[in-house]
Amino acid sequence: MKILHTADWHIGQLFHEYDRSAEHRQFLDWLLLTLQSEKIDVLLISGDVFDISNPSATSVKMFYTFLNQAAKANPNLQIVITAGNHDSASRLEAPKPLLESSNVHIIGMVEKDSEGSIDYEKLVIPLHDASGNIKTWCLAIPFLRMGDYPVIPNSENPYTEGITALYQNAFHYACQKKQDTQNIIAMGHLHTYQAEITGLDTVERPIMGGVECLPATAFHPDIKYVALGHIHKAQRIGGKEHIRYSGSPLPMSFSELNYKHQVIVFELEEEISNIKAIEIPIFVPLQRIPSSHAPLQEVIDLLRQLPPAQNNPEVAPYLEVRVLLDGPEPALRHKIETALEGKHVKLARIDKTYPVSPKEKNEFITEEKLNELKPLEIFEKAYLNRYNADVPDDLVQLFRQVTQEINHTPE
Known part of the structure; x- marks a missing residue:
């Protein structure tokens, strides 16, 4: 069984007010080809399919067109999708009855019975081999909000201990179903301890003294692979090869200027093997001028040297301009936009800074x-x-x- 792990697509996202529909279509076209060339059996999408909870009709159509094309290209392909914090759990699950007939499983919410007990049956998805036999059980855990996870009495950290308990309970539930030749994998959309974050992650996730983090030890050691989403930089967690964030397929901030976006592919028989990252092409590059902040006139001179606009403005790089100012510059944007007229870039951001001064700063005043x-x-x-x-x-x-x-x- 060959599995591909991806997450954090954020379809419908605006990059500094620029529409990214063309980039997302190119990524999904690339992913379709990759699923075929790599002969993928299972596609895991670990949350944040959309950028907002009420996505546009264009974004929704793009997503379901992809699912339709992927299913037609490989009728045996199994797809498991979990909701992220940007997704509307109920909206994402709405077409669930139709999609399950195409081996597409969407888990948006944690369902409970009349007594308030979690229905783990809905969170444990069987994955089949080419012969139709169950090969692996997937703990498809969506983004968990307060009330979704068990309440631990007298807990010092209700979030961490509650979510850890949910994963442990889901694992033990799957163990009751699995046979000796079958495996267990897991999905999650959350923040883990020591995860390296990018610029956008720092503003996206509320920081509460680190209490909204989960340790790698929360995942049972017999779980063969943990497919994580929420953090936009691909990485291993806790030094474990099998606990990973796939990262976002498109750059989400200029802090990712030199970062290689990727999907993760691995094989799973009795054990996991042949884990590899497949780099995603950059469809619209990021550009920063200059590399470090410089006085305005120097920056203007550099901008005037940029190449002229081309016939296809969609592929023009997103540009961050970095300027060192001595004081207020009310006409700053006008001067920069004037210098960029007719150039092959899209001005996305002006990053201003001021000289470091030995003068007293941030003085506390009673x-x-x-x-x-x-x-x-x-x-x-x-x-x-x-x-x-x-x-x-x-x-x-x-x-x-x-x-x-x-x-x-x-x-």
Whole structure:
């Protein structure tokens, strides 16, 4: 049995307000070819199929067109999809009865009985070999929200201990079903301890002192492979070859400029073997000018040297411009856009920074001291903290003029 693991497609995502539909179509076309060339038996998609819980009709059509094409190209292909935190669990599961006839299994939510007990039968998916015999049991665990996982009495960390208990219970449930020649694998959409995150991961996942993390030991050692999603950088967890994030197929931030996106392929007989990463082509590259922040005029000169626009603007690189400023520059975007007119790039982001100053910054000001400061002194401290420079004389004069007008009481 040959299995391909992918996650975090984020269909419908805007990259700095640019539509990525063409990139996602190219990725899905590439994945269709890869499923055929690698002779894949099982496709695992570990959450965040869509970028928002209410995706557009175009995004939904793209996804189900892919499933239809994949099933037609290989009628024996089994697909297991779990919901991520960006997906609507109920919306993702809506066509479930139709898709299961095509060996497509979607697990969006954790179902419970009338007594509140988790229905592990719905979370354990049988995977068959070419002869139709059950070869592997898949613990298809979606993104877990509060109320989805068991409550552990007197727990110091309800999240970690609750989710660990759910995986343990699901594993033991699968063990009751499996025969000696069968295996168990697992899926998850979560954050693990020591996972290396990218720029977008830091803003996407709420940071709560590390309590929303799961250790690699939460997964039973007899689980042959753990297919994870949620973190956008492909990596092994806990030094284990069989516990992995596949990463996102498309770059999600400029921090991934030199990063190789991939899917993971492995074979599973009695044991896992031949694990390999297959690199995904970059359909629209990322570009950063300059590589480190530089004064505005230097940056403008570099932008003017870029190649002219081509016939196909969709493949033009996304551009991040990095500028070192001495102070406020109200016309910054206009100057950069003017320099980029007719160039083969899409301006996505302007990253501004200011010179490091030895002047005092981030000074803690008590309430008593704040009451003693004059408005101009507060303005000067705020300006210094923001721009690492003294307030220019013309701004000081304007500030004084404004304060005088505010304080002036007409007779």
